[in-house]
Amino acid sequence: MSTTEWTRRTFFKNAAAAGIAAAAGPALLQASRAAADTQGAGTFEKIALTNVRVFDGRGLTDPRTVVIDNGRIGFSPLGAKTIDAKGATLLPGLIDAHVHLEDVGTLEQLTGYGVTTALDMACWPPSLVNSLRHRTGLTDIRSAGIPAAAPGSVESRLPGFPQSELVTGPDQAQRFVTARVAEGSDYIKLIVDIPGLDQATLDALAAAAHAYGKLVMAHATSSAAVDEALLAGADMIHHVPLDTALTTATAARYLSGKRVSVPTLTMMEGFAALGIPGLSYAAARDSVGILHQAGVRILAGTDSNHKQGIPVQPAFGTSLHHELELLVQAGLGTVEALRAATILPAQSFGLPDRGVISTGYRADLVLVDGDPTADIRATRNIQRIWAGGIEYSPAA
Ligand SMILES: [Zn+2]
Structure with missing residues (x-):
């Protein structure tokens, strides 16, 4: 057996044993609890936020006024309550x-840290996902719902995973994708490793998803899995390899196929810290640097979860601020990191009503002390938050 093959086998075995977070499936009990909870308590109030410097996707503007009106960025401050932002x-x-x-x-944790949109990458049952949608005044979500996973995968052993939805071969792709679309999945998630679906099945699932106009998300935490995800035509590849850094040739394949990377460095850092042989955070960090230098679009994602059986559980909300810091350490500029958590995911996921502060857009806003384009850690200094135009108290 070659060294590479040994590393690959050891990686899969260890990753499977440790249970890399491919998904977090909540219990039915929690679903009913969520449904019984009240929605965000705030109300729409017309606000004129004066003397505020706005991140416009390139840098900070001179101080100006931003109007929040009925859930959107408004135009006229007439009749608004004025809040002086004092240059924040x-x-x-x-x-x-x-x-x-x-x-x-x-959702409340996410909102309290200024994360007003969350893109869920596997959650079940569908009734739970639906109960978390459209919560006025809280984080707005999209979800993959149930992911495509192989029998014997880590995913399949997570509590409550619907065993009837496991995918055993390419002939099941159409049925699987049709069921997810009927349930309301916003995109289709494929588990490529730990261990995962074979190439023919990945290809068939991706083709079926694309035929419905759905984006394809791939979970891939090794170099071999990334190759399979690229071959299958996944639109976004989540995680970056922990075994060896991506090569410039692989980065060029991302770029030519317009594939997007969601490295989840927070999760990769946590996994590498477990001390599993063959896994290194340096491989993950270097992969981000190589992808970035090649011009590949990179989005900020954390893999936050509370899943029993998953040994690394990044905290909801606060971990996104850590992810921004890790992306900067991996080679992104501060403006690029901020774009990776605002305009770029809005574009990549087809959410045209958010990601920028402009008239008519959703009033999803975070007011912070200091200048995060000078020091990315300033995103943590949250003064005020609005989710869909409703103010929410920052977490302590
Ligand atoms: Zn995940």
Whole structure:
């Protein structure tokens, strides 16, 4: 056996044993609890936020006035209550491109850290996902719902995973995708490793998803899995390899196929810290640097989860601020990191009403002290938050 093959086998075995977070599936009990909870308590109030420097996707503007009116960025301050921001920085509400929702408490945590949009990458049952949608005044979500996973995968052993939805071959692809679309999945998630679906099955699932106009998300935490995901035509590849850094040739394949990377460095850092042989955070960090240098689009995602059986559980909301810091350490500029959590995920996920602060857009806003384009850690200094135009108290 070659060294590479040994590393690959050891990686899969160890990753499977440790249970890399491919998903977080909540219990039915939590679903009913979430449904019983009240929605965000705030109300729409017309606000004129004066003397505020706005992050416009390139840098900070001179101080200006931003109007919040009936859930949107308004035009006229007439009749608004004035709040003097005293030169603080206004960011578009942050977007976490990889979470696993659990209950309404996870939404509240996200909102309290300025994460006003969360893109869930596997959550079940569908009734729970639906109970978390459209919660006025809280984080707005999209979800993959049930992911495509192989029998024997880590995913399949997570509590409550619907065994009837496991995918055993390419002939099941159409049925699987049709069922997810009927349930309301916003995109289709494929588990490529730990161990995962074979190439023919991945290809068939991706083709079926694309035929429905759905984006394809791939979970891939090794170099071999990334190759399979690229071959299958996945639109976004989540995680970066922990075994060896991506090569420039692989980065060029991302770029030519317009594939997007969601590295989840927070999760990769946590996994590498477990001390599993063959896994290194340096491989993950270097992969981000190589992808970034090649010009590949990178989105901020954390893999936040509360899943029993998953040894690394990044905290909802606060971990996105850590992810921004890790992305900067991996080579992104501060403006690029901020874009990775605002305009870029909005574009990549087809959410045209958010990601920038402009008239008519959702009033998803985070007011912070200091200048995060000078020091990315300033995103943590949250003064005020609006989710869909409703103010929410920052977490302590
Ligand atoms: Zn995940």
